[in-house]
Amino acid sequence: xxxxxxxxxxxxxxxxxxxxxFTRARTANTWAETPVSDAELNSVWELAxxxxxxxxxxxxxxxxxxxxxxxxxxxxxxxxxxxxKTAAAxxxxxxxxxxxxxxxxPTVFPMxxxxxxxxxxxxxxxxxxxxxxxxxxxxxFILAVRAHGLAAGPMSGFDAADVDAEFFAxxxxxxxxxxxxxxxxxxxxxxxxxxxxxxxxxSWA
Amino acid sequence: xxxxxxxxxxxxxxxxxxxxxFTRARTANTWAETPVSDAELNSVWELAxxxxxxxxxxxxxxxxxxxxxxxxxxxxxxxxxxxxKTAAAxxxxxxxxxxxxxxxxPTVFPMxxxxxxxxxxxxxxxxxxxxxxxxxxxxxFILAVRAHGLAAGPMSGFDAADVDAEFFAxxxxxxxxxxxxxxxxxxxxxxxxxxxxxxxxxSWA
Numbered sequence: 556x557x558x559x560x561x562x563x564x565x566x567x568x569x570x571x572x573x574x575x576x577f578t579r580a581r582t583a584n585t586w587a588e589t590p591v592s593d594a595e596l597n598s599v600w601e602l603a604x605x606x607x608x609x610x611x612x613x614x615x616x617x618x619x620x621x622x623x624x625x626x627x628x629x630x631x632x633x634x635x636x637x638x639x640k641t642a643a644a645x646x647x648x649x650x651x652x653x654x655x656x657x658x659x660x661p662t663v664f665p666m667x668x669x670x671x672x673x674x675x676x677x678x679x680x681x682x683x684x685x686x687x688x689x690x691x692x693x694x695x696f697i698l699a700v701r702a703h704g705l706a707a708g709p710m711s712g713f714d715a716a717d718v719d720a721e722f723f724a725x726x727x728x729x730x731x732x733x734x735x736x737x738x739x740x741x742x743x744x745x746x747x748x749x750x751x752x753x754x755x756x757x758s759w760a
Numbered sequence: 761x762x763x764x765x766x767x768x769x770x771x772x773x774x775x776x777x778x779x780x781x782f783t784r785a786r787t788a789n790t791w792a793e794t795p796v797s798d799a800e801l802n803s804v805w806e807l808a809x810x811x812x813x814x815x816x817x818x819x820x821x822x823x824x825x826x827x828x829x830x831x832x833x834x835x836x837x838x839x840x841x842x843x844x845k846t847a848a849a850x851x852x853x854x855x856x857x858x859x860x861x862x863x864x865x866p867t868v869f870p871m872x873x874x875x876x877x878x879x880x881x882x883x884x885x886x887x888x889x890x891x892x893x894x895x896x897x898x899x900x901f902i903l904a905v906r907a908h909g910l911a912a913g914p915m916s917g918f919d920a921a922d923v924d925a926e927f928f929a930x931x932x933x934x935x936x937x938x939x940x941x942x943x944x945x946x947x948x949x950x951x952x953x954x955x956x957x958x959x960x961x962x963s964w965a
Contacts, residue, residue, distance in 0.1 A: 567909030572777040577810045604955045605782045609916045611953040625965035694899020704772030711814045748816040750809045760830035
C-alpha cells in the first residue's frame with residue numbers, strides 16, 4: 556500500500572496539549588496546599604499503564620504516600636536538599652521495580668508463558684529488563700501526572716536501601732525514583748536549564 | 761497559601777489528547793509506505809528534549825536511520841523476529857546512552873559544574889545515572905513520536921554490541937532500544953495485551 560489507511564490514521568497533539576506535557580511543563584519545587592485526591596492518583600496510573608514495555612512485562616510498581624505519617628516515614632530517607640520539598644508535597648509517589656515481575660508473564664504475555672522461566676533462570680536479563688522497562692514506565696508516569704494538570708517533582712536524591720527497608724521490607728520491590736505531585740506553590744520553578752544542542756544528540760545514517 | 765495561584769494553574773489533556781499518546785495509541789507492527797520526513801524526526805526530538813532528567817544530564821542520544829543503506833546496516837543486527845518490521849519501517853531511531861554524558865555538565869547544570877568530576881570519578885554512579893535517565897528519556901521519546909501522529913514500534917530484540925560496532929565504533933555510545941517509526945500499514949496492531957490489575961501495581965502509605 557502507498558497511502559495510510561483511513562482506519563489507522565492517527566491523531567496528533569496540538570501545541571496547547573504539547574505544552575502541557577512537554578514544552579511549558581516544569582519540575583515544581585514548591586507546592587500549594589491544594590490536596591491531590593486518591594482518585595486523581597489512581598487516574599494517573601490508569602493513563603500511564605497503557606504505554607508499552609518489552610514483552611509487556613510492566614515491572615513498575617507505585618507506592619502513593621499521603622501527607623501525615625506515611626510522608627513522615629519517607630521524608631527522613633530523602634537527601635537533605637529534597638526533605639523540605641517532599642515534606643510539603645500534597646502527594647508523593649515512590650517508584651519501584653518489582654524484581655519478580657516475571658511471575659506475571661503467563662497473564663500479561665500469554666502467547667509465550669515460558670518466558671517466565673527464561674527470566675527466572677537468567678538474573679542478568681531479569682535485572683536489566685526490569686530496570687530498563689521500569690524507567691521507561693517512569694517516563695510515561697511523569698507525563699501522565701502532567702496530563703492531569705498536576706506538576707511532578709522527580710528526584711533521585713534519597714537513600715533507596717532505607718526506603719526499601721521502610722516500605723518494602725520483604726525485599727521484592729526496589730525503589731529508584733521519588734516523585735512529588737501537586738499544584739505548584741509560590742515561585743515554583745527554577746530558571747529553565749539549557750537543553751543540549753540538537754546536533755549533540757541527533758545523528759543520521 | 762491554600763489556593764493554586766492563577767499564574768501557575770496548569771492545563772490538562774482532554775480525553776482525545778490522552779487517547780493519542782496513551783489510551784488508544786498502539787505499538788505498530790506493519791508500516792504504510794508513506795514517508796517520514798527528517799523535519800518530523802527533528803520535531804520529535806525538539807518535543808521530547810524538554811522533559812526532565814536528574815541534574816539535567818540528558819544522556820540519551822538518537823541515531824535516525826533512513827531507508828536504504830543505513831537501514832540495511834541496522835536490519836542485519838535485529839533479532840529474526842524484528843528484521844521484517846524494521847526493514848519496512850519508513851524511519852528508525854536507535855536510542856543510545858552517551859557514556860560520557862557528564863562532559864556536558866558544566867553547560868547543562870552550570871550551578872554545579874563540579875558534578876562532572878563526581879561522575880568522572882564514580883563509574884557505578886555514572887553508569888546507573890546514564891541508564892536510568894536515558895530510559896526515562898526513551899519513554900518521553902516514544903510519547904513524543906505519538907504526539908506527532910506517528911506510530912512507534914520499540915524493540916529490545918537486537919544485538920546491541922553489533923549495532924554499536926556498526927554505528928558507534930568509538931565506543932562512547934551504547935545502544936539500548938530501537939524504535940520503528942511511521943504510519944501504520946495493513947493490520948498493524950496485535951490484540952492488546954492485558955495490563956496488570958490496579959492493585960498489583962498501586963499501594964498506599
